[in-house]
Amino acid sequence: MDPGAEAWILAKKRDALRLRARMIQALRQFFHERNYLEVETPVRIPTPAPEEHIDAPLSGDWFLQTSPELCMKRLVAAGYSRLFQISKCFREAERGELHLPEFTLLEWYRQGSDYRDLMAECEDIILHVAGALEKSEALLFRGRRISLRKPWTRISVQDAFTRHATLSLPEALQTGRFDEIMACEIEPRLGVDRPVFLYDYPVALGALARAKEGDAALAERFELYLGGLELANAFSELTDEAEQRRRFEKARQFRRAAGKRDYPSPEPFLRALPAMPDSAGIALGVDRLAMLLTDAAAIDEVVAFTPEML
Amino acid sequence: MYTASDLKKNLRIKLDNEPYIITEFNFVKPGKGQALYRCKLKNMITGSQFERTFRSVDTFENADLQEKKMQYLYPEGEKYCFMDNVSYEQVFLTEEQIGDAKNFLIDNIEASILLFEDRPLGISLPNFVDLVVTEAEPWAKGDSVTGNTKPVTLQTGYRILVPTFIDQGEKIRVDTRTGEYLTRVKA
Numbered sequence: 274m275d276p277g278a279e280a281w282i283l284a285k286k287r288d289a290l291r292l293r294a295r296m297i298q299a300l301r302q303f304f305h306e307r308n309y310l311e312v313e314t315p316v317r318i319p320t321p322a323p324e325e326h327i328d329a330p331l332s333g334d335w336f337l338q339t340s341p342e343l344c345m346k347r348l349v350a351a352g353y354s355r356l357f358q359i360s361k362c363f364r365e366a367e368r369g370e371l372h373l374p375e376f377t378l379l380e381w382y383r384q385g386s387d388y389r390d391l392m393a394e395c396e397d398i399i400l401h402v403a404g405a406l407e408k409s410e411a412l413l414f415r416g417r418r419i420s421l422r423k424p425w426t427r428i429s430v431q432d433a434f435t436r437h438a439t440l441s442l443p444e445a446l447q448t449g450r451f452d453e454i455m456a457c458e459i460e461p462r463l464g465v466d467r468p469v470f471l472y473d474y475p476v477a478l479g480a481l482a483r484a485k486e487g488d489a490a491l492a493e494r495f496e497l498y499l500g501g502l503e504l505a506n507a508f509s510e511l512t513d514e515a516e517q518r519r520r521f522e523k524a525r526q527f528r529r530a531a532g533k534r535d536y537p538s539p540e541p542f543l544r545a546l547p548a549m550p551d552s553a554g555i556a557l558g559v560d561r562l563a564m565l566l567t568d569a570a571a572i573d574e575v576v577a578f579t580p581e582m583l
Numbered sequence: 584m585y586t587a588s589d590l591k592k593n594l595r596i597k598l599d600n601e602p603y604i605i606t607e608f609n610f611v612k613p614g615k616g617q618a619l620y621r622c623k624l625k626n627m628i629t630g631s632q633f634e635r636t637f638r639s640v641d642t643f644e645n646a647d648l649q650e651k652k653m654q655y656l657y658p659e660g661e662k663y664c665f666m667d668n669v670s671y672e673q674v675f676l677t678e679e680q681i682g683d684a685k686n687f688l689i690d691n692i693e694a695s696i697l698l699f700e701d702r703p704l705g706i707s708l709p710n711f712v713d714l715v716v717t718e719a720e721p722w723a724k725g726d727s728v729t730g731n732t733k734p735v736t737l738q739t740g741y742r743i744l745v746p747t748f749i750d751q752g753e754k755i756r757v758d759t760r761t762g763e764y765l766t767r768v769k770a
């Protein structure tokens with residue numbers, strides 16, 4: 274790229290990059306005030322959590338992390354009760370208006386909590402950040418006003434299909450169209466006027482989540498949506514080693530059958546799991562939060578460099 | 584052969600044996616779910632458009648399009664006849680396929696014809712074409728303000744704004760991409 278053109282592109286991002294820096298400062302402040310310990314875990318790891326549709330880039334004979342989940346949970350299992358981390362994560366072949374193959378994730382864990390406690394904490398965090406950036410209790414995003422006033426909307430996956438989709442949830446699962454219906458019909462309608470927690474996923478779609486008390490077909494998992502953007506994903510954490518092994522093995526079988534790269538079993542994580550107390554964990558897309566706060570059309574606007582510029 | 588991760592705006596692919604161009608593209612991936620590639624496609628023969636969502640496992644053939652230099656011969660009914668100067672093979676393009684290029688088509692002009700399996704799809708002209716002004720109001724003496732324009736008619740029937748000093752019978756250079764006047768061409 275012509276040096277003049279590059280300087281112009283980078284100069285145009287100045288306001289967004291300033292806001293992003295203040296946003297990250299506000300996030301850290303929130304967690305320090307609530308006595309969360311900030312940690313850094315390795316970005317280069319021998320194996321990621323085996324997920325069907327998340328591909329980790331190779332780094333030598335190891336991988337770049339797709340999230341810091343496994344190491345953070347090992348810390349929780351060792352007795353660290355409140356942890357957070359802001360780290361770079363990597364996912365192969367993910368590039369679009371909302372995706373970068375290298376992005377920034379905020380992940381936090383809380384002992385003695387479940388996914389409902391994390392919904393409330395999400396409300397507090399976003400309101401804290403909006404306040405720190407002198408935003409009112411509403412965000413203007415893509416021509417709509419998203420009110421942040423508590424409590425935010427909570428809707429089950431089942432109800433979201435009934436309300437927004439052309440297929441019922443069982444039909445979508447049977448025909449293998451869950452992701453398509455979710456991405457094309459449901460997600461664009463979520464969080465348009467106020468944030469939405471989409472909760473209780475079919476258990477097969479929450480590989481590291483605990484089954485719901487009283488309904489083993491559902492996983493205690495939620496996703497937070499603002500303005501049609503998926504901002505965060507949370508679980509009540511699964512702590513049953515045998516069950517976790519079964520799910521990882523199933524994901525690995527899927528990957529092998531689909532011709533995807535196999536991941537070695539994350540043994541140290543699995544062995545630590547029985548010691549892990551009841552807890553809940555969540556990952557929030559830092560770049561996407563910056564998009565919401567700057568009314569960005571694409572994720573490109575809230576990072577200095579995209580892969581195409583390198 | 585393309586895979587879904589190669590899809591992007593303006594890529595030309597073959598579906599059901601017809602050439603399509605991707606006019607809109609969006610990568611979506613619902614949380615932890617599979618990657619989806621939402622495309623708006625335009626059939627390059629019929630012009631019809633539709634939306635389709637592809638998955639990572641989908642593969643596509645390259646739409647095997649050729650560009651050939653051909654010479655414009657004459658209009659025939661509502662079609663325009665072009666000839667390959669090497670093989671003398673002739674093809675006919677419809678008014679719709681010609682589009683705005685019809686404003687600049689003069690006898691024997693050389694154009695690039697886009698072909699799909701020997702079927703013509705479209706045309707691109709040289710960026711600059713010289714055309715004769717066939718009708719123009721005479722230049723009113725005294726109107727020497729630079730930047731003033733007047734409409735004239737060119738030999739193809741195309742109406743264009745030119746500086747007031749251009750007279751009937753003169754030749755001007757036109758940018759075929761914008762359809763705008765560039766300069767006077769001295770005979």
